[in-house]
Amino acid sequence: MNSAAESFVDTDLLAAGVAARRAAAQLRETSRETKDAALHAMAAAIRVHATHILQANAEDIAAAKTQNISGSMLDRLVLDGSRIEAMAAGVEAIAELADPVGRELARWTRPNGLDIARVATPIGVIGIIYESRPNVTADAGALCLKSGNAVILRGGSDAARSSAAIHAALVAGLRETQLPEAAIQLIATTDRAAVGAMLKGLDGAIDLIIPRGGKNLVARICEEARVPVLAHLEGICHVYVHAKADLAMARAIVLNAKMRRTGVCGAAETLLIDRAILESHGMAILRDLQNAGCEIRGDENVCAGLAAVKPATDDDWRTEYLDAIIAVKTVDGVEDAVRHIDTFGSHHTEAIVTEDAAAAAQFLESLDSAIVMWNASTQFADGGEFGMGAEIGIGTGKLHARGPVGVEQLTTFKYIVRGNGQTRP
Amino acid sequence: MNSAAESFVDTDLLAAGVAARRAAAQLRETSRETKDAALHAMAAAIRVHATHILQANAEDIAAAKTQNISGSMLDRLVLDGSRIEAMAAGVEAIAELADPVGRELARWTRPNGLDIARVATPIGVIGIIYESRPNVTADAGALCLKSGNAVILRGGSDAARSSAAIHAALVAGLRETQLPEAAIQLIATTDRAAVGAMLKGLDGAIDLIIPRGGKNLVARICEEARVPVLAHLEGICHVYVHAKADLAMARAIVLNAKMRRTGVCGAAETLLIDRAILESHGMAILRDLQNAGCEIRGDENVCAGLAAVKPATDDDWRTEYLDAIIAVKTVDGVEDAVRHIDTFGSHHTEAIVTEDAAAAAQFLESLDSAIVMWNASTQFADGGEFGMGAEIGIGTGKLHARGPVGVEQLTTFKYIVRGNGQTRP
Numbered sequence: 001m002n003s004a005a006e007s008f009v010d011t012d013l014l015a016a017g018v019a020a021r022r023a024a025a026q027l028r029e030t031s032r033e034t035k036d037a038a039l040h041a042m043a044a045a046i047r048v049h050a051t052h053i054l055q056a057n058a059e060d061i062a063a064a065k066t067q068n069i070s071g072s073m074l075d076r077l078v079l080d081g082s083r084i085e086a087m088a089a090g091v092e093a094i095a096e097l098a099d100p101v102g103r104e105l106a107r108w109t110r111p112n113g114l115d116i117a118r119v120a121t122p123i124g125v126i127g128i129i130y131e132s133r134p135n136v137t138a139d140a141g142a143l144c145l146k147s148g149n150a151v152i153l154r155g156g157s158d159a160a161r162s163s164a165a166i167h168a169a170l171v172a173g174l175r176e177t178q179l180p181e182a183a184i185q186l187i188a189t190t191d192r193a194a195v196g197a198m199l200k201g202l203d204g205a206i207d208l209i210i211p212r213g214g215k216n217l218v219a220r221i222c223e224e225a226r227v228p229v230l231a232h233l234e235g236i237c238h239v240y241v242h243a244k245a246d247l248a249m250a251r252a253i254v255l256n257a258k259m260r261r262t263g264v265c266g267a268a269e270t271l272l273i274d275r276a277i278l279e280s281h282g283m284a285i286l287r288d289l290q291n292a293g294c295e296i297r298g299d300e301n302v303c304a305g306l307a308a309v310k311p312a313t314d315d316d317w318r319t320e321y322l323d324a325i326i327a328v329k330t331v332d333g334v335e336d337a338v339r340h341i342d343t344f345g346s347h348h349t350e351a352i353v354t355e356d357a358a359a360a361a362q363f364l365e366s367l368d369s370a371i372v373m374w375n376a377s378t379q380f381a382d383g384g385e386f387g388m389g390a391e392i393g394i395g396t397g398k399l400h401a402r403g404p405v406g407v408e409q410l411t412t413f414k415y416i417v418r419g420n421g422q423t424r425p
Numbered sequence: 426m427n428s429a430a431e432s433f434v435d436t437d438l439l440a441a442g443v444a445a446r447r448a449a450a451q452l453r454e455t456s457r458e459t460k461d462a463a464l465h466a467m468a469a470a471i472r473v474h475a476t477h478i479l480q481a482n483a484e485d486i487a488a489a490k491t492q493n494i495s496g497s498m499l500d501r502l503v504l505d506g507s508r509i510e511a512m513a514a515g516v517e518a519i520a521e522l523a524d525p526v527g528r529e530l531a532r533w534t535r536p537n538g539l540d541i542a543r544v545a546t547p548i549g550v551i552g553i554i555y556e557s558r559p560n561v562t563a564d565a566g567a568l569c570l571k572s573g574n575a576v577i578l579r580g581g582s583d584a585a586r587s588s589a590a591i592h593a594a595l596v597a598g599l600r601e602t603q604l605p606e607a608a609i610q611l612i613a614t615t616d617r618a619a620v621g622a623m624l625k626g627l628d629g630a631i632d633l634i635i636p637r638g639g640k641n642l643v644a645r646i647c648e649e650a651r652v653p654v655l656a657h658l659e660g661i662c663h664v665y666v667h668a669k670a671d672l673a674m675a676r677a678i679v680l681n682a683k684m685r686r687t688g689v690c691g692a693a694e695t696l697l698i699d700r701a702i703l704e705s706h707g708m709a710i711l712r713d714l715q716n717a718g719c720e721i722r723g724d725e726n727v728c729a730g731l732a733a734v735k736p737a738t739d740d741d742w743r744t745e746y747l748d749a750i751i752a753v754k755t756v757d758g759v760e761d762a763v764r765h766i767d768t769f770g771s772h773h774t775e776a777i778v779t780e781d782a783a784a785a786a787q788f789l790e791s792l793d794s795a796i797v798m799w800n801a802s803t804q805f806a807d808g809g810e811f812g813m814g815a816e817i818g819i820g821t822g823k824l825h826a827r828g829p830v831g832v833e834q835l836t837t838f839k840y841i842v843r844g845n846g847q848t849r850p
Contacts, residue, residue, distance in 0.1 A: 025767070025793075028791075028793060029790060029791060108812065110810070110811075110812055114801055114805060114810075116811055116812075121793065123823045123824070124793070124823055207823045207824070208823070208824065228653060228822075228823075228824045246846070249846040252846060252848050253846065253848060255848075256848035256849060257848075260848070260849055342450070364841050365454060366453075366454060367839075368450075368453060368546065368549070368839070369839060370839055370840065371839065371840045371842060372839060372840070372841055372842070373841075373842040373843075373844065374841075374842070374843045374844065375843070375844045375845055375846050375847075376539055376842055376843075376844030376846070376847045376848075377847065377848045377849050379848075379849040380539060380842065380844075380847065380849050385535070385539075385849065386535075386541055386840070387533065387535055387541075397653075398548045398549055398632045398633070398653075398837045399548070399632070399633065399653045399824060399825040399837065400824040400825040402837060402838060402839060402840075403839070403840045412823045412824065412827060413827060414792075414793070414794060414795055414796065414797060414827060414828070415795065415796045415797070415811070415827075415828045416789050416797055416798075416799075417796060417797070417798040417799070417801055417805065418798075418799045418800070418801075419798065419799060419800045419801030419805075420800055421671070421674040421677060421678065421800050421801070422800075422801045422802065422805065423677050423678060423680075423681035423682075423685070423801075423802045423804075424681060424685055424802050424804040424805050424810065
């Protein structure tokens with residue numbers, strides 16, 4: 001590890017936790033103006049430090065190549081001028097968002113005159129554990145600062161030098177605006193015990209853990225964490241083409257949901273088609289997918305109707321391919337589709353394509369997924385597409401936040417009660 | 426255990442979890458009318474079963490007396506006609522609440538025409554672990570049903586027969602309205618491993634655990650649970666009498682906050698008084714408390730100014746007495762008061778008494794407690810007093826819900842996205 005990386009890490013984890021709590025107390029009362037000034041200073045510092053960041057990244061890449069990492073891993077790791085500019089612009093875009101802290105979420109007056117307001121406040125200290133994408137360092141640091149939270153970052157070892165160089169730019173921005181440097185801390189990847197300690201909460205210092213990475217990382221974190229975790233393990237997203245679907249719309253939505261980008265969590269993994277329209281609609285939809293280079297794994301009806309289809313097994317219904325592969329099943333109506341999704345889905349995002357409003361309503365109401373859609377592509381499952389600005393991930397758990405997690409979802413609330421001397425009878 | 430109790434328990438915990446999930450899927454789509462009809466049927470059945478419930482309760486009391494339980498424990502356990510009527514009326518009051526499910530929490534349209542709604546949905550399956558109050562069986566069962574959740578109840582062994590008899594009445598109400606009996610299940614107290622198994626989530630069946638009981642129970646549950654917990658460990662609530670407080674108001678609020686009921690979590694435990702008004706205001710406030718039978722443990726200034734005050738130690742600042750005892754400390758202004766509360770408090774409820782709006786604003790903004798109050802008694806920290814109807818407890822954690830937990834807080838949400846064929850560019 002080079003000296004630049006070393007100088008921005010903290011090996012004393014409990015001290016990092018204490019410093020983060022102290023920084024969080026200060027951030028709780030920091031004005032929007034100061035937070036946004038820091039974000040702009042951070043973006044400027046990312047641009048000023050670009051050469052240094054690229055140099056650190058080149059070292060990471062050289063080290064990664066000696067370890068024969070996969071092409072997709074390497075692509076996630078690589079930075080260039082345009083990716084660095086996108087990172088800086090992303091931090092500036094977060095500064096432009098409305099301040100999520102201090103929003104009055106509800107307010108009412110009781111018959112005894114007590115005035116009760118529910119007001120958004122920062123959560124406190126957030127721990128973010130991520131893999132090889134170094135840009136997460138900037139995104140996560142900026143989102144947490146905007147929402148008034150201190151953050152403890154723990155990136156992947158592959159990107160250690162890149163993340164440290166980006167982190168240095170963020171700290172420069174904090175320093176310039178007199179915010180505590182401990183507001184955004186980066187934990188050394190050389191500290192092997194760090195992830196385990198973070199998952200235990202660093203002695204009460206961490207309020208929430210957010211993992212960013214593959215299924216193995218998320219599964220480990222959900223299993224071991226003793227503090228709340230906001231995450232989704234998998235996005236086994238379904239598109240259901242109902243008997244009353246418009247053919248042209250169904251073709252466009254399925255193709256987009258599966259093939260626009262296959263590696264995102266909102267990509268469709270399973271297609272359900274009503275048996276009644278397998279011939280009239282299904283075959284055209286499936287040929288579109290094949291023409292776009294998508295492998296099809298189908299149930300017996302699909303295999304019987306189309307060439308070059310592999311038979312699907314139960315494992316296929318449970319698989320998030322994140323690749324140009326789709327599992328296809330024929331179903332008999334909305335209830336059957338809902339039953340399949342309940343059994344095999346991951347409660348992320350599901351879409352129905354239909355012109356029948358009653359069928360759509362039944363689908364939207366029956367399913368217990370974070371996002372349910374009618375006549376739209378599952379690839380819209382994204383904080384930016386929802387108009388929430390940058391997101392730090394998507395949650396599929398039941399508590400606190402489901403769906404895209406942006407700055408508003410990084411806040412909690414408190415009640416402010418104003419009286420004029422009321423006592424309780 | 427008598428046969429009545431036996432017939433309403435389920436010793437096969439995993440089967441209970443599976444049945445609860447199935448019931449939850451049905452409850453998710455159950456109309457308000459049906460849920461309310463079940464609640465009214467449950468209330469009627471509680472009244473019809475009153476003799477049976479009182480007989481079961483008499484057996485619990487007889488058994489408890491052989492074990493020399495404390496008077497306050499016994500008081501919590503005892504039922505009589507009026508307590509049973511209150512229980513039935515409480516269930517009817519829950520039926521009268523607005524349906525928390527299906528509320529549109531937010532809705533907006535994107536430039537591409539996508540219509541996005543955030544809609545409240547039930548959480549799923551809630552596990553409630555409680556101690557000797559048998560009425561929790563009815564309250565918790567009714568609140569969970571109203572919010573569309575299935576519930577697995579595990580009461581204390583002292584009240585096993587009473588809880589089973591109450592549970593039988595709830596099940597009769599479910600049966601009468603054709604709702605699944607597994608919507609409200611009671612786990613046998615003879616099954617010693619049940620609490621541990623519930624805290625592990627019964628193989629993914631339980632979404633949330635809510636403990637109702639003393640600090641030892643809650644601490645154990647927070648420590649051992651592997652599923653989310655909504656709870657407060659302690660209510661170390663503070664009243665801060667600021668230098669600009671109105672004397673009459675301060676006397677009324679402090680006396681009420683401490684002495685109205687000393688055993689509730691919103692009772693004041695520590696009084697902070699500005700040094701500048703210790704003579705002019707403090708002494709009158711403290712004499713009121715002494716006259717009401719409250720023991721005072723003070724810092725050196727308080728001990729010097731008033732007779733019959735015990736010196737307070739640091740332990741007193743950290744103690745939830747739940748009794749007619751108060752710790753009293755002199756402070757120098759809002760910042761000093763906030764620092765003390767940050768150091769020793771439990772983030773439950775704190776109040777400032779002052780005529781100075783700027784001082785109040787500083788106090789309300791700086792503190793990171795679930796409830797902060799200005800010129801009102803901390804005893805208002807209660808779902809009913811907040812106008813939220815019955816509550817199942819108060820949360821002091823940062824995620825999902827803080828403050829009173831009523832039917833709205835027992836819901837989560839999903840996004841419903843309506844389009845007309847949109848695909849993502």
